[in-house]
Amino acid sequence: MHELLAEAVADSAGSTAVSDTAGSWTYEQLDTHAQAFSAWLADQGLRRGDRLVVQVPTTRELVAMFFGAAMRGVVFVPLNPGMKNFHLGPVLENAEPALVLVTAAAAENVETLTGAVVRDQDSVWTEIEKYTEAGARTEHAAVEPDDVAVLVYTSGSTAAPKAVICPHAQITFASAAIEDVIGYRPGDVVFCRFPISWDYGLYKVLLSVLGRSEIVLADGASDLVLLRRIRESGATIVPIVPSLAAMIVRLAEREDDPAPKVRLFTNTGAALPQATIDALRAKFPGCRVVRQYGQTECKRITVMPPAQERERPDAVGLPLPGTEVLILDEDGRELPPGEIGEIVAVGPHVMPGYWRNPEQTARAFRTDPVTGARRLHTGDYGRLDEDGYLYFDGRRDDMFKRKGVRMSTVEIESAATDIDGVRAAAVLPPEGERDLVLFVETERGRAEVLRELNARLEAQKVPSTCYVVDAIPLTQNGKNDKKKLVELLEGTSK
């Protein structure tokens, strides 16, 4: 993975690599800091395979740590700064780190949770600067492609987060395959609103390096200044999730200034409503809106080639080059095009499993009974068309039957956001006594929303209850937080 940085330094040393609110580094400067961090890790006694947990905001320094750890063969474990003790405790136990880097404010608390050495990033970075000034470098460790580069903790809906094991080989394959389709290039400025602790943010760093582009780290930027920061940074590529896209549209609607010159919006993580796509196209003339679908367990599954973004508007794209998507029925039999079944990914991007979690690994990562190839069972449902494009129907938990009709929360949510004035929507499927419920962010009345929904969906798919809320609760990754919605409903929200 760190070879990708070395290659960028070889031909683009002076180009801007990474910026945050405090400044920018060229590829050469990024490499110098990464080398210094690597040398510092060696002096701390960290060896190949040791885990380094970092729970700090996403800044240039974190990018340098990411590459520096890879150079030493140290496993990089970025955690969301918002992760609380309830999850942090079990995560630290599971990762069993050799070293934990946190903010100065968090150090005391984290020390109570782990026996590992805990250091605060400010004091560490003062040391690193000395290494940098001295031009410190160490021999890179003898890293093998199958060595684990990163553990990405993904939040489970109930249990503690589990870590996807991400080896160098899978990460570099997936990065190159995505870059092949999306095509980041020199001169591109990638405005990244996501933390590196989410794979969506992490791979933006790698894609930017592959494209010799600049990444602007904007996690934590206030919503209100978002559009201004996009404009001032000269962003040409903006990775989005639906909630971020809706926010950008809302800000653009309020402004008279010409829209920033964004050439690509790329979406993943949750389905992007057509209304949001249309609004982005209207507000950012000439932009392309690329639909994608992925899971951390293999990074990305499909990407809609940018040149085809207006075709097959319901599809989420083609499998990454060099990979395959199968649709299987409940008995594991392959289904023909057009039929809905479980989405299964096959290829060099499929990760080896979850860290120290054999049960969950066995459930999601299985082998092809004929070829023996590792396959990722996503737990998501979808279908392929005759030309191999994938259509996403929802997670297993999102699919349900009501009044005898099979449906998914995704289709109801996208019908709701199609209604003029509905900014965001979330649906809870029926469970026990509870019927289908819709939550919407809008100035319109609930009866009106339901009437509009009735005009768009079969009667069985129209919820009996609709709540108008100020803001749909979101997870740290900007997805609808269904657990919080249930709490809202039960009046148990904190």
Ligand code: ASP
């Ligand atoms: N890994 C996914 C992707 O990049 C994002 C996600 O897991 O939500 O497509």
